[in-house]
Amino acid sequence: MHSLIPAFALGATDPEEAELVKARLAVCPHTAEELADFAELSEALLYAAPPLEAPASVEAKLRRALAGADASAPARMSWRHRLAALWQPPAARWSAAAALVLLALLVGTNLYWSSRVTHLQTAQADLLQRLIEQDNAIAEISAGRGVYIELPGADDNATAHATVLFTPDGKQGVFYAEDFPPLPEGMVYQLWLIEDGQRVSGGLFRVNEEGLGMSLIQAPQPILSYDAMGVTPEPEGGSPGPTAPPVVFGAF
Numbered sequence: 431m432h433s434l435i436p437a438f439a440l441g442a443t444d445p446e447e448a449e450l451v452k453a454r455l456a457v458c459p460h461t462a463e464e465l466a467d468f469a470e471l472s473e474a475l476l477y478a479a480p481p482l483e484a485p486a487s488v489e490a491k492l493r494r495a496l497a498g499a500d501a502s503a504p505a506r507m508s509w510r511h512r513l514a515a516l517w518q519p520p521a522a523r524w525s526a527a528a529a530l531v532l533l534a535l536l537v538g539t540n541l542y543w544s545s546r547v548t549h550l551q552t553a554q555a556d557l558l559q560r561l562i563e564q565d566n567a568i569a570e571i572s573a574g575r576g577v578y579i580e581l582p583g584a585d586d587n588a589t590a591h592a593t594v595l596f597t598p599d600g601k602q603g604v605f606y607a608e609d610f611p612p613l614p615e616g617m618v619y620q621l622w623l624i625e626d627g628q629r630v631s632g633g634l635f636r637v638n639e640e641g642l643g644m645s646l647i648q649a650p651q652p653i654l655s656y657d658a659m660g661v662t663p664e665p666e667g668g669s670p671g672p673t674a675p676p677v678v679f680g681a682f
Contacts, residue, residue, distance in 0.1 A: 581659060581680035590641070592678045594659065600652030607635065607643040607661070610677060616666050619677070623649055624658040632659070634668050654682060 577600070581592040589609040596603030605621055613619065613636070621632035635645035647653065660679040662672040 577654075579659075579680065579682065581661075581678040584660070584676040584679045588677070590677050592661065594647070594653070596647065596653050600654045601649070603647035603649065603653050605633070605635070605645045605647050607637055607645075607678075608641060610637040610641040610643060610661075612637060612639055612641060613663055617663055618666055618668065619643065619661050620664040620668050620672075621645065621647065622660045622662065622672060622676075623647075623653070623656045624660065625656045629671055630656075631668055634664075657682060 577596055577598065579594040579596075581594060583590045590611065591608055592610075593606045593608075594603055595606070607619065610619065618634045618636055620634050622629045623632045624630075630650065631648075633645045633648045635643045637643035649656075653659075658679065658681040660672075660676040662674045662676050664673060
């Protein structure tokens with residue numbers, strides 16, 4: 431029934447379909463409101479469609495039809511039915527369909543961009559919160575209230591080393607990497623916090639061409655509650671567990 435409303439407003443339903451719509455209108459105010467909206471749209475579409483020149487045969491057909499019409503028969507056809515009976519160009523129906531498709535596209539586009547804006551706002555809020563936490567941790571450490579731990583290279587011949595600085599309560603920390611080998615595109619360094627042989631990711635970071643990098647440590651519990659810490663190269667986005675030998679490693 432819902433699909434017949436646009437066609438009824440355009441005068442494109444057959445008698446059976448028209449009766450179904452009329453019966454629905456008698457008991458459903460919402461259907462009447464919907465029909466009114468489509469009636470306004472159909473009125474606008476009459477002027478939106480490009481004018482087409484009628485074939486020369488139309489005039490002759492009209493004259494013959496008028497000459498043979500019963501003058502006593504009352505003409506009670508609406509303007510929509512007259513338009514359909516005399517000459518209704520296919521362009522009108524195509525214009526209506528195009529308008530409905532355009533409306534659906536606009537609604538879908540608006541929903542998509544609304545979702546994107548919400549996602550970006552959430553990501554921006556998360557980033558801002560991380561920056562605030564990092565600034566707070568650095569401020570605590572700079573004031574001389576921090577704890578320092580050195581992580582040497584895992585290989586005796588390696589020059590890579592790192593320094594971990596964290597607040598006295600161990601809830602916030604900063605990881606400084608030095609002389610780390612630069613990684614190829616698609617790879618990152620992943621920090622691991624180790625407790626009873628179990629490894630938990632402490633964050634991802636990259637280093638510049640000189641091997642320097644810094645990252646806020648994301649620990650689910652105080653840093654000193656762990657037994658050790660290490661860093662491994664991992665694919666972009668990180669791994670559930672280490673997939674390569676550590677670059678630096680140190681026990682607390």
